[in-house]
Amino acid sequence: xxxxxxxxxxxxxxxxxxxxxxxxxxxxxxxxxxxxxxxxxxxxxxxxxxxxxxxxxxxxxxxxxxxxxxxxxxxxxxxxxxxxxxxxxxxxxxxxxxxxxxxxxxxxxxxxxxxxxxxxxxx
Amino acid sequence: xxxxxxxxxxxxxxxxxxxxxxxxxxxxxxxxxxxxxxxxxxxxxxxxxxxxxxxxxxxxxxxxxxxxxxxxxxxxxxxxxxxxxxxxxxxxxxxxxxxxxxxxxxxxxxxxxxxxxxxxxxxxxxxxxxxxxxxxxxxxxxxxxxxxxxxxxxxxxxxxxxxxxxxxxxxxxxxxxxxxx
Numbered sequence: 001x002x003x004x005x006x007x008x009x010x011x012x013x014x015x016x017x018x019x020x021x022x023x024x025x026x027x028x029x030x031x032x033x034x035x036x037x038x039x040x041x042x043x044x045x046x047x048x049x050x051x052x053x054x055x056x057x058x059x060x061x062x063x064x065x066x067x068x069x070x071x072x073x074x075x076x077x078x079x080x081x082x083x084x085x086x087x088x089x090x091x092x093x094x095x096x097x098x099x100x101x102x103x104x105x106x107x108x109x110x111x112x113x114x115x116x117x118x119x120x121x122x123x
Numbered sequence: 124x125x126x127x128x129x130x131x132x133x134x135x136x137x138x139x140x141x142x143x144x145x146x147x148x149x150x151x152x153x154x155x156x157x158x159x160x161x162x163x164x165x166x167x168x169x170x171x172x173x174x175x176x177x178x179x180x181x182x183x184x185x186x187x188x189x190x191x192x193x194x195x196x197x198x199x200x201x202x203x204x205x206x207x208x209x210x211x212x213x214x215x216x217x218x219x220x221x222x223x224x225x226x227x228x229x230x231x232x233x234x235x236x237x238x239x240x241x242x243x244x245x246x247x248x249x250x251x252x253x254x255x256x257x258x259x260x261x262x263x264x265x266x267x268x269x270x271x272x273x274x275x276x277x278x279x280x281x282x283x284x285x286x287x288x289x290x291x292x293x294x295x296x297x298x299x300x301x302x303x304x
Contacts, residue, residue, distance in 0.1 A: 023279075030282040033224060049160065060224040061286050062293060063217050070288050071158035072279035075272075081160065086285045 011080075013046055019080050020052045024114050033060035035089060038111040040102075051081040053106065061086045067095070069103050138194070139185035146177030147295040165268035168276055169255035172201075172242040178294050179204030186304045198243055202236040207303040208294060214301075231283030232290060238275045 024037050040053035051071065069085040072078075085103065087095065094100040096108070133141065153170040156162045179199045183189050208214065209229045218225040241247050242255040252259035258267050278284030294301065 026280060030280075032227075051158075056285065058286065060221070060228060060283075062214070062228075062290055064289065064293050064296070066296075068289065068292050070154065070278075070285060073157065073160065073162070073164070075277050075279060078279065081158075082279060083158070084279070084285050086289055 011046055011048055011050075016045075016052065016080055019078060020054075023052065023078050023082065024054065025117075027054075027056065028114075028116055031056075031058055031060070034058045035116055036092075037114045038108060039114065040106045040108075041110045041112065042105055049081070051083045054082065054084045055102070055106070055108075055111070056084060056086045057089055057092045058086050059089055061088050063088045063091060065091070065094075065100065067091070067100060067102055135184050135191065138191065139181045142177045142181035142184060143295060143298045146174045146181060149174035149177060150291065150295055163269035164273050164276075165255045165271060168239070168242050168273055172239050172255055174295075175201040175204075175236065175239050175291065176243065178291065181298065182208065182294075182301075182303050186302050198240070198245055201240040202233050204303070205232050205236040205290075208301070209290070211301055211303050213297070228283060228286060228290075232287050235276070235278070235281065235283065235287045242276075 020039055024039070027037065028034055034056060036057045038055040038057075040055060042050065042053065044050055053069075055067070067085045067087060069083045072082045072084065074081055085106075087100075091100055095102060102108070149170045153167055153174060156167045156170065176199055179201050180194050182204060183199060184191075184194055206229070209225070209232060214225070218228075241251045241253070244254040244256050246254075248254070252261065253266070253271065253273070255268055255273075258265050260266070275281075278288060
């Protein structure tokens, strides 16, 4: 029997969500000026090897007028590769106004928003 | 015999441009390798260390009067460059009104830059033998770089790690605009 040409290896979505949540929570903990994180969900998010993609709004970052994503391999408890792009709040506004482009394949329309938890600052 | 290299002796500006181009290429390799599964961390960090050193040399060639032969033959302190870079008018202007944040960034960036410059085998070998190229001795055992995890340089989970990379990218991309002295 020939393999289905449309089949591809899928990841455990629930597990990937948990790992993403863990990474997001860690970043909020270690970056005091991080305001929000957007988890970018692509059409092939469930495909094996598709990284966790985060757009992070950090008031302490430097404004460059462009969005440059950086890739990271899996490390420790972060068992998925990830791609993180950091922007300032002003750049995030510009992104929403389409004055600054997101990386190819990234969209805010299907992104999941994570705002800075109050408990992080109270701790 | 055909030559595809310039035969005119370059001035400091020429050297600076050459170093920022090569440093930029090293940084691109760091980014490419970072996105490839299965690549040992030592290779990513090797390119990051080379990029940092060349970027530092580029700025020092152009903005200081450090002797040319020192810049071309010696390892230039990347951490010292980061200090100068983060004190530049361009960076100060981008962080205008955010002094406390800039102070924190400087603290974090200097620490990361110091860890990165120690990856060069010739730097601090006796006290910090861990480097990105050659096996070293640790407590009687030989450590192989491609099997080492470099825990101090996991930029995904280090405070300021992502901002540091952004600052480095800016140092390359905006070289024409930024002056350290």
